[in-house]
Every structure is written in structure tokens, then in C-alpha cells.
Amino acid sequence: MALDQPRTKDPTAIARHATTERRTARYLLTGTALVFLGLFLLLPLVSVFVEAFRKGPAAYFAAFPEPDALAAIRLTLLVAAIAVPLNVIFGVVAAWAIAKFEFKGKAFLTTLIDLPFSVSPVISGLVYVLLFSSHSLLGPWFKSHGIEVLFAVPGIVLATVFVTFPFVARELIPLMQEQGTTDEEAALSLGANGWQTFWHVTLPNIKWGLLYGVLLCNARAMGEFGAVSVVSGHIRGLTNTMPLHVEILYNEYNFVAAFAVASLLALLALVTLVLKSLLELRYGTELRAAGGH
Amino acid sequence: MDVRVSGVRKEFDRFPALHDVSLDINSGELIALLGPSGSGKTTLLRLIAGLETPTDGKVFFGDEDASLKSVQERNVGFVFQHYALFRHMTVIDNVGFGLKVRPSNTRPSTDEIRRRSSELLDFVQLSGLEKRYPAQLSGGQRQRVALARAMAIEPRILLLDEPFGALDAKVRKELRRWLREIHDKTKHTTVFVTHDQDEALELADRVVVMSQGRIEQIGTPDEVYDKPNSPFVYSFIGESSTLGVRVENGELWLADRPIGLKSELPNGDASLYFRPHDVEIVDGSQACIAGTVVASRRVGATRRVELDLRGSADRVEIGITADHPATEMSGIAFRPKHWRVFPKN
Numbered sequence: 001m002a003l004d005q006p007r008t009k010d011p012t013a014i015a016r017h018a019t020t021e022r023r024t025a026r027y028l029l030t031g032t033a034l035v036f037l038g039l040f041l042l043l044p045l046v047s048v049f050v051e052a053f054r055k056g057p058a059a060y061f062a063a064f065p066e067p068d069a070l071a072a073i074r075l076t077l078l079v080a081a082i083a084v085p086l087n088v089i090f091g092v093v094a095a096w097a098i099a100k101f102e103f104k105g106k107a108f109l110t111t112l113i114d115l116p117f118s119v120s121p122v123i124s125g126l127v128y129v130l131l132f133s134s135h136s137l138l139g140p141w142f143k144s145h146g147i148e149v150l151f152a153v154p155g156i157v158l159a160t161v162f163v164t165f166p167f168v169a170r171e172l173i174p175l176m177q178e179q180g181t182t183d184e185e186a187a188l189s190l191g192a193n194g195w196q197t198f199w200h201v202t203l204p205n206i207k208w209g210l211l212y213g214v215l216l217c218n219a220r221a222m223g224e225f226g227a228v229s230v231v232s233g234h235i236r237g238l239t240n241t242m243p244l245h246v247e248i249l250y251n252e253y254n255f256v257a258a259f260a261v262a263s264l265l266a267l268l269a270l271v272t273l274v275l276k277s278l279l280e281l282r283y284g285t286e287l288r289a290a291g292g293h
Numbered sequence: 294m295d296v297r298v299s300g301v302r303k304e305f306d307r308f309p310a311l312h313d314v315s316l317d318i319n320s321g322e323l324i325a326l327l328g329p330s331g332s333g334k335t336t337l338l339r340l341i342a343g344l345e346t347p348t349d350g351k352v353f354f355g356d357e358d359a360s361l362k363s364v365q366e367r368n369v370g371f372v373f374q375h376y377a378l379f380r381h382m383t384v385i386d387n388v389g390f391g392l393k394v395r396p397s398n399t400r401p402s403t404d405e406i407r408r409r410s411s412e413l414l415d416f417v418q419l420s421g422l423e424k425r426y427p428a429q430l431s432g433g434q435r436q437r438v439a440l441a442r443a444m445a446i447e448p449r450i451l452l453l454d455e456p457f458g459a460l461d462a463k464v465r466k467e468l469r470r471w472l473r474e475i476h477d478k479t480k481h482t483t484v485f486v487t488h489d490q491d492e493a494l495e496l497a498d499r500v501v502v503m504s505q506g507r508i509e510q511i512g513t514p515d516e517v518y519d520k521p522n523s524p525f526v527y528s529f530i531g532e533s534s535t536l537g538v539r540v541e542n543g544e545l546w547l548a549d550r551p552i553g554l555k556s557e558l559p560n561g562d563a564s565l566y567f568r569p570h571d572v573e574i575v576d577g578s579q580a581c582i583a584g585t586v587v588a589s590r591r592v593g594a595t596r597r598v599e600l601d602l603r604g605s606a607d608r609v610e611i612g613i614t615a616d617h618p619a620t621e622m623s624g625i626a627f628r629p630k631h632w633r634v635f636p637k638n
Contacts, residue, residue: 182373182375182377185364185373185377186377186379187390187394188344188365189342189364189365189370189371189443190394190443190445190446191365191391191394191446192365192391192394193394200379200390204379205380
């Protein structure tokens, strides 16, 4: 490589050789990465849309006004509308506690927050079945009070909240830890109360990270399959979310409708990705500004 | 506002950071807490502010016990080491923050807040930068914003944590003089923390020297420099030379000869401390400290000479004027003009 070539006087040329691979190696690495991405990520995504439009746009759009599809979309939106705000509150509170205070059991709490990531979603669903089924401890009590948890909307919400719990907290903890507590101390010393400090100082400092966490949390809340599948009971028009609806349509060989609904979820993913990269752009400069402080 | 720290002890997880510290600060005074890192000076400052609570002991503001009051209620202006400016707020919003968060019955109108904030920015010589964000300011400018923000709440005392620590040497000197001017104008009772003795001696009315969670000495810059009361203060403030000596019947001896200094310490080993430049050169026939020159360096207006002493393993440094005839000699005898002996521990 660099040694085989005649020595150049330009020091930058030497630096370039030292840190850059040979041209063939560069192309080989980049090419492998691109082929892999295309094969495993882009191709499936494209095929979703290809399959969805196989019988033309008319057939594609016919999949949505169908009552079961509408009910699935509505339920998915409802679940996300409940689960995401809950996790934002839990996430901010947990991150605040972990990043700004010293207490016993902090390491345990941090590990606990990661639990939903390390447990298979099916197990997460199963836990709620065990908790709320008619033979369990809590199930009969809720039943006697007229509340159906399992195979109903509350169960689906619970499972979704469980699975999506870490997103907001995980995003905020490192950010808040890095920012430390001096900004808060400054606000307090200037006479601000706890709420004012949170609202005027802490929240603006974490807003981009928070938004990023909310986006990821929302994407997962709408797309969750495993845990929801276990607790939902698959009652058409009642307890089917979009991912479950896709599965049912697919199993009925209604491919166009299945892929049409799936394309909505894919679109959601794409929109999330675009927003996420925009945020990263914005959030990156914000963090750099903070670092140079 | 007088501030009185009375018997304060602070432990972090059983690790003591301050042992039984008492300190009286007079109204309008500019006080420096000076010490190496880990001496507890920042902890003491934060205790006065109410950012930490003492394990034991009390803090009084005037006659009122402030120990049980929260940091908000104490109404202190605190300038943080890295300023802790709110990065998403403009300079003027930073300065006005303390007024904006007041309860509605004591909060000035928006216009009044704006007016007062610009006035303060004017006072710290930053007018024209109202609309900037902290990231767009230099270190010295941020420092001034932080000070203006702390003064906006009309604090009872001003507390500054290493106010010049993050600045380069030139800006540091300018700001030092400027802070002294500000203090002379506003007469705020001010406490600042520093590890830089020049800063403390130049700026403060009184210096509190701290080491390992204890106050070693409190006094004016002259007192702590000229009359250090412990080996620590002697070696921490200014330059000092140390020499192991022996006390015998009220006289100091170096090996087999007296050095012409008297002491009231009981017989036994002791350490002699003196300033290297504060010595008189004598001829070797009197009782004195005599040695052979092993190294000689020019330091500004003086020459620094390192001596190998007869009858001692210690080497000492003395400073003499550069044109002194003794600099030509290979052997020098001298006697410290001001000195202290401390029993060897």
C-alpha cells in the first residue's frame, strides 16, 4: 500500500493513505453493504407495495373502507394514543429519577427498564394472560367489577405499554445524565420552583431527545404484533389491530388487501424514519452546541 | 448581609467533606475560599447557598437561621463554575429568568423585567448582545451573563464557584479587576471559591485557606501571606523553603551548629519555614545557615540559588538580587529574616 508507492512530499497525501483503504477494498466493502441492505431491507419493502398494487389501485384502495379494516385502523390509533402518552410520562419520570438523583436500587431500576427489550414479546403477552385470565388472581376481581381485560382493549393497551416502555426512558437517560444537574440548580437558585424548573429548563434541554423517543415508541406501539396477538383474542372488528388484521387477511389468501394494510404500516415506518433523520440532524447540532458550552 | 457558618459538618456517604467548620462573613465583604481540590471549599459554598444540606451545624443569614430554608427561599446569587446558562434562551431571557419565575404578586411586569435585564447587561458591559444565545458568546462574555443573571434577583449574597476557572489567563486577569470594581460599586457580600492563590490574594478582603475539609487560617491577604499559622498555609500560599532543624534550649540548631534563630518550642526535631526571597546574606563567621551552591537560575529580577547544606540532607532554595556579589561565590551563608518553626509531626 503506502509503502509500495514512491514517497510524496505532501503530508496530507500520506495521511490519506494511512487512513483510507485501497480502492478495490473500498468498493468491495461498500458494495457488500449495499447488496445486503437491498436484499434484506429494500426488497421486502418494495415487494409490500408491489404486492399491494398487483391488481391495480382500485383493488388497493378497496381494502380500506372494509369495516374490519377500519376497525383495525381505529383500534391501532386508539392503542397508540393511550400507550404513547403513558410511556412519555413514565419515561420522563423514570429518566429524571435515574439521571438526577442518587438512590438505592438505581442500577436495578435501570435494568428493569430494559426488561421489555430483552423479553420476547410473546412472553410479555403471556404474562398478562397469566395475570388476568379467569383462573388467575386478578382476572376474577376485574370480571366481578364488569371490566374485561383479556381479549379486550385494556389487555391490548397493557401489552403495548409494556413492550414500548423502554423507548422514551432509554432515549432520555443518557441525555439527562450528560447534561447533569447544574442547569436545574441554577434555576432553583434563581428562585424557580420544581415545576418551573422542569418546564422552562429541563424540558427544553431534552425536547429533541424526547421527540425522538416518542417517534420510536409510536412506531413500535402501532406495529407490535407478538404481545398483542397473545392477549387480543383476534375478534374481528373488535380486538384486531392492524398487524393482526394483516395476518388474518394473509391467512385467508386475500393477498392484495393484506399487503394494502401492510403498506400503511410500511408507510408509517418510512415517515418515522424520515422524521427521525430530520430530528437527528437537528438534535445533533443541539448536542454539539451543548458540548461546546 | 452578615453570614455566619456555625459548626458545620458535611458527609457524603459517610465520607467527610467538611469537619466542624465555622466562619463569620461580614456584610459587604469579599471573601475567598482558597484551597487545593478536595479541600471542601466548593462544598462549603454550596452549603451556604442551600444546594447542599449540612449533616450537622447551622448557617445564619443575619440573625435568621437559614439552615432549614430551601435554596429558593435563601435568595442567593450563585454563579456556577461553567456558568450553567440556559442554552435555549437568549442572553436577555437568561438574565430575566429569576424575575420571570417569581410568584405573580411579586413579579415585575414583562416590560419592567426587560428594562431591568438590559440595565444589568449594560452594567456588565454586554449591551448589544441581548438577542444572542450562550453558544454564540465567548467564555468571558458567558461569565458576565452568569453574573448579571445572579444579580438580577437582588440577592442577599453573591456566591461564585471558581469564577475564572474556565477562562484563559489574559481574560482571567481582566475579569478579576472588573469583578473587584463591580463589588466596590454594588457592595454585595460576596464569597468566591478558587484554587488560585494569586486570585485570592489580589481580589479578596479576607482569605479563608482550607485543606482536607478544615479551615486552616482566616485572615487578610497580608496576614495569610506574612503570618501563615501552619506548615500547610506556609507551603500552599506563596513560595517557601523548608529545613529540618533541632530545637535545643530555645535555640535552633542545624547539625552541629546553631543558626542564630530562637524558638520557644520544647527540645526536639522541628521544621523551619521561610520565604526564599526573604533572607539576609551574612558572612560565615556568625551563627547562620551555610551551604554550597549547586544550582543557580535567573528568575525575573532575582537569582534563585539552590544550596547543599553542611550537615543536612535537605537542599534549600533562596532568592537574592541578581547583581548581589554572593551570586559569584561557591559558598553562601544566610539567615531568614522572617520565619516560623513548627514541631515535626
